[in-house]
Amino acid sequence: MDATAAPVDELDLIERLRAGDEDAFMSLVDRLQPAMLRVARMYVQSQAVAEDVVQEAWIGVLQGIQRFEGRSSLRTWILRIVSNIAKTKGRRESRSVPFASLVGDDVDAPPFDPDRFLGPGQEWSGHWSTVPGEWLGLPEDRLVAAETLAVVRRAIETLPPMQAEVIRLRDVAGWSSEEVRNALDLTETNQRVLLHRARAKVRRALEPEFTIEART
Amino acid sequence: MSEPDDDLTCREVVERFTEYLDGASTAGGRERIERHLAECLGCTRVLAQFRTTIEITGKLPEDPVPRDQREATRHFFLRWRETASGRS
Numbered sequence: 001m002d003a004t005a006a007p008v009d010e011l012d013l014i015e016r017l018r019a020g021d022e023d024a025f026m027s028l029v030d031r032l033q034p035a036m037l038r039v040a041r042m043y044v045q046s047q048a049v050a051e052d053v054v055q056e057a058w059i060g061v062l063q064g065i066q067r068f069e070g071r072s073s074l075r076t077w078i079l080r081i082v083s084n085i086a087k088t089k090g091r092r093e094s095r096s097v098p099f100a101s102l103v104g105d106d107v108d109a110p111p112f113d114p115d116r117f118l119g120p121g122q123e124w125s126g127h128w129s130t131v132p133g134e135w136l137g138l139p140e141d142r143l144v145a146a147e148t149l150a151v152v153r154r155a156i157e158t159l160p161p162m163q164a165e166v167i168r169l170r171d172v173a174g175w176s177s178e179e180v181r182n183a184l185d186l187t188e189t190n191q192r193v194l195l196h197r198a199r200a201k202v203r204r205a206l207e208p209e210f211t212i213e214a215r216t
Numbered sequence: 217m218s219e220p221d222d223d224l225t226c227r228e229v230v231e232r233f234t235e236y237l238d239g240a241s242t243a244g245g246r247e248r249i250e251r252h253l254a255e256c257l258g259c260t261r262v263l264a265q266f267r268t269t270i271e272i273t274g275k276l277p278e279d280p281v282p283r284d285q286r287e288a289t290r291h292f293f294l295r296w297r298e299t300a301s302g303r304s
Contacts, residue, residue: 135261
């Protein structure tokens with residue numbers, strides 16, 4: 001159950017969906033279909049099959065909305081429908097995707113390069129070997145250069161699928177940790193580890209943008 | 217309570233930033249992180265960089281639905297609505 005009660009807007013949206021309102025449905029499509037496709041694609045072998053999954057999920061949503069009790073947010077519930085259908089289809093394709101390949105095989109490794117810290121046996125073992133540089137020339141509020149955004153986008157695209165999805169939902173779309181772990185069927189710990197790892201890599205990708213060496 | 221052994225290393229502190237920023241640390245855990253940050257320039261910088269990273273990531277536009285895909289979904293919906301109302 002999500003911590004936040006359904007806001008008025010969401011109750012209104014649910015009512016309109018129950019009544020078969022086209023605009024209400026299309027507003028959901030605009031907000032959720034890209035995420036639905038990405039989540040489906042994690043479990044099935046092709047984009048075409050992922051599109052079938054999404055269509056099936058919409059049927060599930062349109063039928064299920066009559067009984068939807070709002071115990072999770074609408075978007076969480078919808079993504080969960082997608083991943084359930086996609087997992088079933090993936091199994092039928094005998095493409096059971098190992099969890100490890102979704103989350104990334106580096107998930108147990110520390111997200112910061114161990115070389116940045118003093119090694120065992122030294123007096124300050126585990127502390128920075130060189131103090132990380134300060135970031136300079138940070139963008140003013142709201143003014144992030146297109147090229148900086150492109151760096152972030154590329155960094156996210158190279159993440160293992162589940163890490164990418166967690167950071168997209170949490171930091172790009174602004175979902176709560178509870179929504180994300182329910183939507184993607186992750187434990188709280190897993191959700192956090194994946195997000196932390198994803199953020200550490202995006203931070204790393206941004207580092208050259210804001211440190212002196214890169215600016216001279 | 218706070219024995220020197222209890223102190224976190226930089227390596228341990230940076231591992232906890234997402235938990236810390238989510239407000240998911242225990243009270244004791246939070247206190248240990250803050251005690252470390254008060255004395256550590258490197259970790260303070262990296263925490264600020266995490267916040268900047270999150271802020272910049274939040275400025276990425278979400279993917280739009282391609283127009284033809286959007287139309288296909290709309291038609292699918294209209295067909296579904298017709299059949300559903302025919303049934304009830």
